[in-house]
Amino acid sequence: MANPPASLSGQDVGSFAYLTIKDRIPQILTKAIDTLHRHKSEFFEKHGKEGTEAEKKAISLLSKLRNELQTDKPIIPLVEKFVDTDIWNRYLEYHQSLLNESDEKPRWFYSPWLFVECYMYRRIHEAIIQSPPIDDFDVFKESKDQSFFESQESIIALCTYLQQLVRTIEDLDESQLKNEFFKLLQISLWGNKCDLSLSGGESHSQKTNVINSLEDLKPFILVNDMEHLWSLLSNCKKREKTSIRVDIVLDNSGFELVTDLILADFLVSSELATEIHFYGKTIPWFVSDTTIHDFNWLIEQVKHSNHEWTSKCGADWENYIKMGRWVYHDHIFWTLPHEYCAMSQVAPDLYAELQKAHLILFKGDLNYRKLTGDRKWEFSVPFHEALNGFHPAPLCSVRTLKAEIQVGLQPGQGEQLTASEPSWLTTGKYGIFQYDGPL
């Protein structure tokens, strides 16, 4: 694309990006420091004096990071050797090169929001890996686990629903199957509201039974391309394709991950898909994003539930993984700052992997920001254009809105929402199913 619009950034005082950098990110850093404080005795018990020293070092590194951010210091290179250190520092050099004409430096309130926010989480990881022997500590694990435990009632309701559905799935006619597909897609969409980085790490669990509220939530779906997803997968099934692969780029652990696994179970049980590939994060990310530890821990928790249908789900899910019908992928690209239009250059192996899918579901807001480059697009710009050449396979964003970016709306739709509800872009109250691919 010739000249895509400018990136969202903290330069726009009062914008959601600005307020995130000014308020929410320091709050997240402070919570991370408190978490380390609260684990001091555990570190001592486990590692003795070395553990206590490591905790002090990690806290001092995070406090330094918070000061850099709050005083808008220049962004500095990563120093600890890790698989992506060079890629990050090349990215920083690139942003520096863009500013060589001016006396500007890449800074927190100047550089693209997407870059500085991703950088912040990568610096948290650097502080931890620089503090052995606590270098495998996940500062967000406690809040991810808490959000899972607080959503138990909703999780049991969903697992019960799925088990009853799976028992009768053979008797469903086409329209009943489509109706169930749409229900579970919407449950996965609204599961995305449970996101801890938006809430600044405050608990954001699912307390109500989301199945009963789907009809009430329908008016808040601003773009609804579910029909395209149905026709794509049901046509694959009709053509008796031996392999129908759906890839799910995961977002938050806890309740949202349960909704994604419930959807994935339905897809294989209904034979709308024969294999599901999941993509999580290689390092702790945006507070609640799913790592492989979270993925395995959650399935283990569900399997060992004392509720009959919940534990049946967990056993089935463990079985899908053992049989290879569900595959989990770890790739460092998902925790880089790059827009997805750069994937084919930066991570050609991952791009080639995604090209094997019949459909890719991208969960959540950060994925949407990277799909569209986190840029100041007009609301009515077509999604295909905003993807800026990123078309590995038919794809759909399944996202609740938590950032000031939205494309593919009808003429006037965004402006009307801004007039009636100024916060429509950032509260997570509205959602989309936005598809790009052959119709």
Ligand SMILES: O=P(O)(O)OC[C@@]1(O)O[C@H](CO)[C@@H](O)[C@@H]1O
């Ligand atoms: O990707 P998710 O979990 O749906 O949301 C990510 C998020 O919480 O982080 C940023 C705010 O800090 C925004 O992109 C969004 O609010």
Ligand SMILES: [Mn+2]
């Ligand atoms: Mn997230």
